[in-house]
Each structure stands twice: as structure tokens, then as C-alpha cells.
Amino acid sequence: MASSSLTPPPEVPMKLHVLNRNKLITSLRDHLSSSSHPHHGFVLLQGGEEQTRYCTDHAELFRQESYFAYLFGVQEPGFYGAIDIATGKSLLFAPRLPTEYAVWLGEIKPLSYYKERYMVDLAFYTDEIATTLLNQCQGVAQPLLFLLHGLNTDSNNYSKPAEFEGIEKFEKDLNTLHPILTECRVLKTNLELAVIQYANDISSEAHVEVMKNVKAGMKEYQLESIFLHHAYMYGGCRHCSYTCICATGGNSSVLHYGHAAAPNDRTFEDGDMSLLDMGAEYKFYGSDITCSFPVNGKFTNDQRLIYNAVLDAHNAVISSMKPGVSWVEMHKLAEKIILESLKKGGLLVGDVHDMMAERVGAVFMPHGLGHLLGIDTHDPGGYLKGAERPKEPGLKSLRTSRALLEGMVVTVEPGCYFIDALLVPAMKSPSTSKFFSSEINRFRGFGGVRIESDVYVNAHGCLNMTKCPREISEIESVMAGGPWPIKKSVYFENGAC
Amino acid sequence: MASSSLTPPPEVPMKLHVLNRNKLITSLRDHLSSSSHPHHGFVLLQGGEEQTRYCTDHAELFRQESYFAYLFGVQEPGFYGAIDIATGKSLLFAPRLPTEYAVWLGEIKPLSYYKERYMVDLAFYTDEIATTLLNQCQGVAQPLLFLLHGLNTDSNNYSKPAEFEGIEKFEKDLNTLHPILTECRVLKTNLELAVIQYANDISSEAHVEVMKNVKAGMKEYQLESIFLHHAYMYGGCRHCSYTCICATGGNSSVLHYGHAAAPNDRTFEDGDMSLLDMGAEYKFYGSDITCSFPVNGKFTNDQRLIYNAVLDAHNAVISSMKPGVSWVEMHKLAEKIILESLKKGGLLVGDVHDMMAERVGAVFMPHGLGHLLGIDTHDPGGYLKGAERPKEPGLKSLRTSRALLEGMVVTVEPGCYFIDALLVPAMKSPSTSKFFSSEINRFRGFGGVRIESDVYVNAHGCLNMTKCPREISEIESVMAGGPWPIKKSVYFENGAC
Numbered sequence: 002m003a004s005s006s007l008t009p010p011p012e013v014p015m016k017l018h019v020l021n022r023n024k025l026i027t028s029l030r031d032h033l034s035s036s037s038h039p040h041h042g043f044v045l046l047q048g049g050e051e052q053t054r055y056c057t058d059h060a061e062l063f064r065q066e067s068y069f070a071y072l073f074g075v076q077e078p079g080f081y082g083a084i085d086i087a088t089g090k091s092l093l094f095a096p097r098l099p100t101e102y103a104v105w106l107g108e109i110k111p112l113s114y115y116k117e118r119y120m121v122d123l124a125f126y127t128d129e130i131a132t133t134l135l136n137q138c139q140g141v142a143q144p145l146l147f148l149l150h151g152l153n154t155d156s157n158n159y160s161k162p163a164e165f166e167g168i169e170k171f172e173k174d175l176n177t178l179h180p181i182l183t184e185c186r187v188l189k190t191n192l193e194l195a196v197i198q199y200a201n202d203i204s205s206e207a208h209v210e211v212m213k214n215v216k217a218g219m220k221e222y223q224l225e226s227i228f229l230h231h232a233y234m235y236g237g238c239r240h241c242s243y244t245c246i247c248a249t250g251g252n253s254s255v256l257h258y259g260h261a262a263a264p265n266d267r268t269f270e271d272g273d274m275s276l277l278d279m280g281a282e283y284k285f286y287g288s289d290i291t292c293s294f295p296v297n298g299k300f301t302n303d304q305r306l307i308y309n310a311v312l313d314a315h316n317a318v319i320s321s322m323k324p325g326v327s328w329v330e331m332h333k334l335a336e337k338i339i340l341e342s343l344k345k346g347g348l349l350v351g352d353v354h355d356m357m358a359e360r361v362g363a364v365f366m367p368h369g370l371g372h373l374l375g376i377d378t379h380d381p382g383g384y385l386k387g388a389e390r391p392k393e394p395g396l397k398s399l400r401t402s403r404a405l406l407e408g409m410v411v412t413v414e415p416g417c418y419f420i421d422a423l424l425v426p427a428m429k430s431p432s433t434s435k436f437f438s439s440e441i442n443r444f445r446g447f448g449g450v451r452i453e454s455d456v457y458v459n460a461h462g463c464l465n466m467t468k469c470p471r472e473i474s475e476i477e478s479v480m481a482g483g484p485w486p487i488k489k490s491v492y493f494e495n496g497a498c
Numbered sequence: 499m500a501s502s503s504l505t506p507p508p509e510v511p512m513k514l515h516v517l518n519r520n521k522l523i524t525s526l527r528d529h530l531s532s533s534s535h536p537h538h539g540f541v542l543l544q545g546g547e548e549q550t551r552y553c554t555d556h557a558e559l560f561r562q563e564s565y566f567a568y569l570f571g572v573q574e575p576g577f578y579g580a581i582d583i584a585t586g587k588s589l590l591f592a593p594r595l596p597t598e599y600a601v602w603l604g605e606i607k608p609l610s611y612y613k614e615r616y617m618v619d620l621a622f623y624t625d626e627i628a629t630t631l632l633n634q635c636q637g638v639a640q641p642l643l644f645l646l647h648g649l650n651t652d653s654n655n656y657s658k659p660a661e662f663e664g665i666e667k668f669e670k671d672l673n674t675l676h677p678i679l680t681e682c683r684v685l686k687t688n689l690e691l692a693v694i695q696y697a698n699d700i701s702s703e704a705h706v707e708v709m710k711n712v713k714a715g716m717k718e719y720q721l722e723s724i725f726l727h728h729a730y731m732y733g734g735c736r737h738c739s740y741t742c743i744c745a746t747g748g749n750s751s752v753l754h755y756g757h758a759a760a761p762n763d764r765t766f767e768d769g770d771m772s773l774l775d776m777g778a779e780y781k782f783y784g785s786d787i788t789c790s791f792p793v794n795g796k797f798t799n800d801q802r803l804i805y806n807a808v809l810d811a812h813n814a815v816i817s818s819m820k821p822g823v824s825w826v827e828m829h830k831l832a833e834k835i836i837l838e839s840l841k842k843g844g845l846l847v848g849d850v851h852d853m854m855a856e857r858v859g860a861v862f863m864p865h866g867l868g869h870l871l872g873i874d875t876h877d878p879g880g881y882l883k884g885a886e887r888p889k890e891p892g893l894k895s896l897r898t899s900r901a902l903l904e905g906m907v908v909t910v911e912p913g914c915y916f917i918d919a920l921l922v923p924a925m926k927s928p929s930t931s932k933f934f935s936s937e938i939n940r941f942r943g944f945g946g947v948r949i950e951s952d953v954y955v956n957a958h959g960c961l962n963m964t965k966c967p968r969e970i971s972e973i974e975s976v977m978a979g980g981p982w983p984i985k986k987s988v989y990f991e992n993g994a995c
């Protein structure tokens with residue numbers, strides 16, 4: 002019978018978002034000082050709106066926009082928030098709800114409720130934004146608004162600056178806020194780490210619950226259902242960080258399996274590998290965890306070879322991570338270890354340095370080693386303004402090329418996949434065919450292995466926040482019914498983790 | 499230990515959507531003949547596109563647009579579909595996927611795969627729409643396209659007509675298709691009924707699973723989690739028809755509780771009523787089911803009074819439903835029975851006809867009695883073009899005012915709620931205060947009761963497709979651990995249900 006060592010889910014103090022705001026204002030003032038600009042004006046952000054499906058009244062479950070969530074922690078749609086740069090005062094603007102709201106959607110809360118709950122200094126209605134902000138800085142003809150506008154380097158989309166009635170009465174700055182706020186998000190506070198740790202704990206436990214219940218003959222989506230249920234039932238996680246990837250057999254070489262066109266609907270069989278990439282989100286903060294194992298609970302020699310190649314890469318990277326280390330170098334380290342293992346296993350022949358130079362690593366691991374993680378699964382800030390993406394296969398898929406900094410949370414997710422679309426051309430190419438032994442044909446259709454942990458970079462090294470069984474002996478033991486207790490951390494104590 | 503009598507979920511034959519297309523073409527030809535228009539041109543629909551969250555690359559789980567799903571049954575995003583009105587031939591246009599798709603998202607399927615899987619006559623790429631359609635009707639200078647444009651009377655939004663490169667080479671008709679296609683959706687085929695029956699069966703079983711596991715001290719969302727898990731794990735339902743409403747105590751008087759601003763997060767207590775409105779969706783077709791019961795499994799006298807008032811209304815309506823019956827009259831019937839019960843229970847005094855005239859029924863049941871159900875929870879077609887919405891309280895909330903027709907699936911969902919925002923003004927109003935006895939004050943904070951079943955109108959009456967415990971004795975027995983087996987229907991046999 003399912004249960005959890007992690008219930009009840011912890012209360013997350015709203016102070017987390019107060020600190021996020023303070024951090025932003027400190028950074029913003031530093032920036033303004035350094036460019037001799039006065040400390041006046043407002044940061045103004047618009048929260049997300051509820052969306053309906055196509056032309057219908059089907060309301061999609063609302064999830065707050067991430068920058069707004071970061072600064073204000075507001076779970077409801079339709080809000081705006083501002084911070085007075087001179088005073089640091091925070092202002093929240095709530096939608097003025099029609100009286101029918103009380104009948105259909107719930108109690109209409111007074112502004113004082115939002116002020117208290119979200120720990121802001123002042124609360125108004127959204128139809129009062131212009132008058133309120135003008136009132137706050139009497140005497141200034143056109144107060145300055147710092148609006149959010151900037152590129153998300155994973156989606157190539159731009160964030161949408163706030164819009165409201167009366168905005169033409171203000172001067173607008175669209176360039177300053179985005180990079181500074183993004184960099185605040187890159188470096189996590191202790192309170193943020195505590196939430197990410199909880200998301201990791203409950204997700205790790207949910208992965209273990211899945212491992213314990215896998216049986217050949219099940220459908221892939223049943224593993225998704227077990228995970229989702231554990232994370233929600235015991236962890237209070239209504240959202241996941243991303244759509245669950247529950248890939249078995251050959252599907253495990255499809256990096257982003259699980260979407261509507263490949264909806265985890267295969268019946269898996271004895272002997273299949275599985276690759277389960279699933280992470281719950283708690284109070285806006287996510288986790289991103291992948292476990293790979295044979296569905297029957299016992300690794301074959303071939304499975305052992307590929308799994309340990311990836312695990313060695315995973316462990317070597319984590320052992321090397323500390324502030325200052327280049328993420329591109331970590332990616333190459335992972336590639337090197339995987340190639341060495343494949344060579345040792347007889348799948349590849351020749352010099353590993355030569356393979357690296359010919360980018361053979363990217364045939365087996367076409368994705369980046371990992372990415373920043375936080376309120377978004379692919380948290381922003383991976384490329385600073387002006388930074389160029391690497392162009393080489395594999396490296397060009399990196400979501401960040403930065404050097405590690407204390408406070409970053411990064412996923413470490415090496416993988417080794419047998420993808421015909423990449424393998425076949427590489428085996429034929431004049432520059433790379435020589436590296437492939439005929440042994441590799443045995444692995445066509447194998448699928449792939451990915452091992453993904455969420456890692457926090459601290460002053461001297463790093464900390465793996467993910468608590469899943471990783472060694473083959475651990476996985477086989479858990480799948481055979483062995484214990485795998487996940488210790489509840491002290492998440493919040495005197496506001497720290 | 500949870501299990502299900504309904505596994506494995508049934509295979510839904512693609513013929514369902516072929517029949518939907520045939521039905522549309524027959525209707526459309528009839529319409530064109532009756533207005534002496536020639537049978538030429540194409541019906542052209544654009545399927546849904548995958549959406550990302552705000553500026554990020556977080557992909558929302560795709561759900562097909564409902565009209566497109568109805569005609570083509572396509573689960574993937576980015577498609578278009580057409581039907582040649584003269585020949586009835588169906589054409590599907592698939593997105594041309596980049597080669598990287600194979601690495602990240604899965605095998606790139608050939609057009610023949612889609613042609614076969616979706617049982618269409620021809621398959622092309624979406625960049626071939628204009629040339630293909632022009633080729634199909636050589637000699638016609640500007641072939642006619644019937645595009646989807648019309649009002650959704652629940653959302654007040656308009657469906658978005660298809661757009662594609664080269665559309666300017668065609669003549670467009672924006673008025674004909676929407677009402678005819680919508681009316682096709684109103685009247686279900688046997689194949690559609692079979693899918694709705696399955697969605698009802700698995701959802702009914704999931705509701706029973708919840709009833710068996712409710713305990714005071716739990717969180718509301720844990721009931722949501724149990725429901726979702728049962729429907730997905732055993733029923734293969736990845737989507738629900740709508741966000742789960744798990745309301746307990748006073749929350750059960752909030753009609754659409756459960757959204758992001760009221761996220762099923764209360765801890766419920768011994769003595770609370772619960773109102774659980776949850777329905778799974780299977781292969782596009784939905785269910786919409788509400789159960790109400792005390793969380794401790796034993797009804798008090800007051801709970802019994804309100805529950806039976808609603809159950810009597812529910813049963814009386816179902817006993818009266820048949821083709822030709824006005825849904826407005828059914829709403830009034832439900833109101834009358836509830837008011838009579840409240841009078842019998844001492845909460846109201848005076849003449850029930852007078853109460854009805856003063857719309858006291860709408861104080862206790864401000865929503866409509868029910869709505870069409872199908873691929874959308876609030877399925878379109880509730881108001882025919884030109885039909886006016888009733889204006890009176892309660893009646894104005896009806897999502898349809900039509901007379902019942904054989905083939906409709908309608909929810910029957912009477913409710914009785916104690917909503918201060920409505921009750922307090924009505925108790926004070928000169929025209930209605932006389933009807934309220936002081937007994938009613940005992941029920942302030944009671945919350946509410948709703949009982950909702952999905953009902954199919956057949957030639958001579960109707961059929962309740964929902965299989966939940968409804969009588970108080972049944973509910974108490976199930977909650978005490980008694981059996982409630984749900985018999986697996988024969989869903990598909992020779993293509994019929």
C-alpha cells in the first residue's frame with residue numbers, strides 16, 4: 002500500500018518572495034548607481050491570465066507566469082505587481098471581481114487579504130494602476146516604469162511587457178529589468194533551495210513508488226499515473242514541471258517522448274528498458290528527474306554496460322562541479338566517459354580524443370548535459386546577453402554555456418541513446434565510420450538510458466538534491482521490494498533551509 | 499487495494515469519425531439542396547496547435563480542438579482536414595516535420611500512416627493545401643471553402659476559421675458550416691454514445707474509489723488525486739473533461755470551486771458534506787459527474803433533507819425526459835421539487851407556485867439544470883441561431899433552452915446550495931422575505947449538494963449513463979466498505995454500441 006514519509010507537505014513562507022523582491026531591488030539599484038541613474042521609478046509586472054480552450058469556455062488550469070510568481074508568489078490569475086525602486090515598497094493590484102464571482106467561483110476577498118497573504122506593502126485594484134503609481138510619485142511628470150521585455154533563450158520567445166490602461170502617462174524602460182531579474186532567478190536563495198529540495202524529495206519518492214510497481218505487460222502511461230498520484234496525493238503537487246516522459250523499449254531513444262503525438266501508450270514487455278523523466282512542481286518550484294531501469298527489475302549485461310556508462314558520466318560530472326567550472330567542459334567530460342565506456346564495451350574502436358574531435362559523442366548524446374532549474378524547468382539565464390551558442394553537434398543543444406556559480410541549480414542528465422536517425426549516418430560517414438565496431442548493431446532498437454539529477458552548486462562543490470536509487474544494485478534491490486526510505490529534510494526553520 | 503472491473507480500456511474504432519464526416523456531408527448537402535446551391539466546394543478545418551507557456555518553451559499538453567477532433571479524430575497538433583462536398587472524399591494535411599523531430603520527438607511517420615490510421619481518402623502536407631485543393635477541382639476558378647466561424651454560446655467566443663498560405667485563391671463561406679456541424683455534434687451516434695458510456699463507467703468507478711477512501715482530516719485535493727489516478731491508471735484517461743471540483747464544508751456552495759484561486763486545498767473535518775464534480779475524458783469524449791456525501795459516511799438528518807431534495811429532483815427530471823420535452827420546463831420541475839422539499843423540511847413557508855414566480859428556486863439553484871455533453875463538457879448547440887436566453891434568475895444560466903431530441907446527451911445536475919451572497923438578499927427582499935423560516939439559519943455554512951448524471955435521450959425516454967451510488971443507503975453502504983461493482987458494457991461490437 003502506497004504511503005509517504007514526506008507528508009504533510011511543508012508550508013512555504015511567503016517571505017521567500019519578499020526576499021526575491023529585495024534581491025531584485027538591490028541588484029537594480031546597484032546597476033542604476035553604476036550607470037549614474039537615479040533610483041526612481043517602478044518595476045511593473047503583469048501576472049498571467051486564465052486561458053480558455055479554443056472557442057469554448059473550458060478553462061485551462063491556471064499556472065502563474067514564472068517571473069511574476071518569482072516576485073509575488075501569487076497563485077491567482079489577473080494580477081499586476083509593482084515595486085517602488087526608491088523605497089522598495091511593493092504594490093499588488095488585484096482584479097476587481099464581479100458580484101457573481103461569489104456565487105460561481107468563491108468568496109471575494111478584500112484587498113487587505115491579498116496584502117497580508119502576499120506580504121506586500123500596499124494592495125489596490127488593477128483598474129487603479131495608473132492613478133496609484135502616479136500618486137506614489139507626485140511631482141514627477143512621467144514616472145519611469147521598468148517593464149519586462151527580453152529573450153528566453155530556450156524558446157526564442159520574448160516576455161510580454163505589462164500593459165494597462167493609462168500606460169501612456171509613463172516613461173518606459175524595456176531593456177534594464179529583464180537581464181537583472183533573470184540573473185536573480187539564476188542564483189537561488191536558501192528558501193528557494195528548500196522548496197526545490199522538497200520537490201526533489203517527493204519526486205524521488207514517487208519515482209521509487211513507480212519502480213516498486215512496474216511489471217511487464219503494463220502501459221507506459223500507468224507509470225505516469227503512479228508518479229502523478231504519489232506527487233499529488235502525498236506531496237500536494239498539482240502541477241508537474243513538464244509532461245511526463247515514460248518511454249520503454251525503443252521509445253527510450255526519443256528524447257522528448259510523452260507528448261500528444263507519442264502519449265506514453267505503449268505496452269511494455271519483459272526485457273525492455275524504461276526511461277522515466279518525471280518531476281513534480283511544488284509552490285512554483287520544479288524538479289526534473291530521470292530514472293532508467295529494466296522493467297523486469299534485472300539488468301542484462303548489455304543494459305548494465307550502457308547504464309553504467311551513463312552513471313559514471315553522471316557521477317564524474319557531479320564530482321567535478323563547483324563554482325568556476327565551465328558547463329561546456331562538463332558536457333565534454335560526460336561525453337568522454339560515455340565514449341570510453343562504449344569503447345571498453347566493444348561498441349567503438351579507436352582513439353576517444355579523435356572521436357570527440359569528430360563529435361561522435363553527440364551521436365549518442367545529442368542533447369545538452371543539463372540546464373538551469375527553478376520556477377521553470379528550463380530556467381532562464383542560460384546565455385547572457387551577447388553570449389554565443391556553441392555550433393558543434395551536441396554542444397549546440399546546451400541550454401547554458403556558462404561557468405557554474407554558487408547558488409545555481411543545474412540538472413545533470415547525461416544520456417546514451419541508439420537513435421537510428423543519428424547512428425546510421427554516423428556509421429556511414431567517411432569521417433566517423435571507422436569508430437564503429439559491428440558490435441553496435443546489437444544495440445539498434447535498445448532505446449536509451451538517461452540519468453538525471455538536480456544539483457545545487459555551493460561554495461566548494463555541489464550537492465545532489467535528487468534521492469533516487471542510482472547504483473544497479475540499489476535499483477535491483479528496490480525493484481525486488483527492498484526499502485528505500487527518503488528522509489524528510491528540515492525545509493524551513495527560522496526562514497532558512 | 500485499488501483495481502478496476504473496466505480494464506483494459508476499449509479500442510475506439512476510427513470509423514466513429516468517418517461516420518461523423520458522413521453525417522456532416524449528408525446534412526450539408528441537404529442544406530445546399532434546399533437552398534438550391536450546387537454540391538461543390540470543400541469543408542476545411544484547421545486543427546489545434548501546441549501551445550507554450552508564456553515566453554518559455556514549456557509545452558502544454560496538447561488537446562485537439564473539438565470540432566476538428568469530431569471530424570478527424572486526430573490526436574496530434576498542426577493538422578488540417580478537408581472534405582470534398584461533391585464526392586465526400588476526405589483529405590488530411592499533416593505538418594511536414596523537420597529531420598530533428600526524429601531525434602527529439604519521435605519517428606516521422608509517412609503520409610500513408612496518417613491516411614490509414616485516420617481512415618481518410620488522401621493525405622498531404624500542410625504546405626500543400628492550396629495546390630491540392632485547387633488540383634482536386636480543376637477548371638473551377640475560385641473553389642469554395644466552407645470554413646468554421648460561429649458563436650460558442652457558453653463562452654461568447656467565436657471559433658477561428660482555418661488560415662493557410664494561398665487561401666486568397668478560394669472563395670470563402672463563413673456562415674453555412676458552423677450551425678450544421680454544431681447540430682451534428684448535438685445528436686450522438688451509437689459509436690459516440692459508446693465512448694461517452696465508457697467515460698461514464700470509468701468515472702463512476704473512480705467516484706466510488708474516492709467514496710471508499712474518504713476520511714476526515716484529508717485534504718480536498720487528495721480526493722482529486724484518487725479520482726485522476728483511477729481514471730488514468732485503469733481507464734487510460736489522460737485528460738479530464740474539466741478541472742476537478744472537490745469542495746467540502748462551506749466550499750460546496752461555490753459552484754465552480756477547484757480552480758487556481760480555490761485549489762481544493764482545504765482540510766476537511768468530520769461532519770462536513772462534500773461535493774465532488776469530476777469527470778474523465780476518453781478519446782475526446784467526456785463525462786461530467788457530481789456526487790455529494792458526508793465525508794464521514796453517515797448522513798445527518800439535515801444532510802439527508804437537502805440531499806433527498808436534490809435526489810428527488812434529479813430522479814423526477816430523468817423520469818420525465820424524452821424527445822419533445824422542454825429543458826426549461828425540466829429546470830422548473832427540479833426547482834419545484836427542491837422548493838417543496840425545503841418547505842416540507844420547514845426551511846420555507848408559503849405557496850411553492852408563488853415562490854417559483856418570485857424565482858426563489860434560483861436562490862438555491864442559481865445554475866442551469868444541465869447542458870449538452872460530448873467532446874466538450876459544455877457541448878455546443880445549446881441555443882440555435884436567433885434563440886433568446888431566458889432572462890429570469892436561474893433560467894438565464896441555462897446553457898440550453900431547447901426541447902430534447904433523440905440522440906442528445908444532457909447532464910442532469912440539480913443542486914441546492916446555501917450561498918450567503920444570494921440567500922441574505924433574498925431573506926431581506928420585500929418580495930421574498932416572507933418565504934423564509936428562521937429554520938434556514940441552521941443551514942448557513944452548510945454548503946451545498948449537487949447530484950449530476952449524464953443522460954442520453956432515446957426514442958421513448960432516456961437512459962442514465964452514470965452508475966454512481968445515489969440513494970443514501972447505497973452511499974452509506976459503499977462508504978462502509980460495501981460492494982459497488984460497475985459492469986463493463988459491450989462498448990463496440992460490429993461497430994455499434
Ligand SMILES: [Mn+2]
Nearest residue numbers: 289412414453
Ligand atoms: Mn532536464
Ligand SMILES: [Mn+2]
Nearest residue numbers: 786909911950
Ligand atoms: Mn455539468
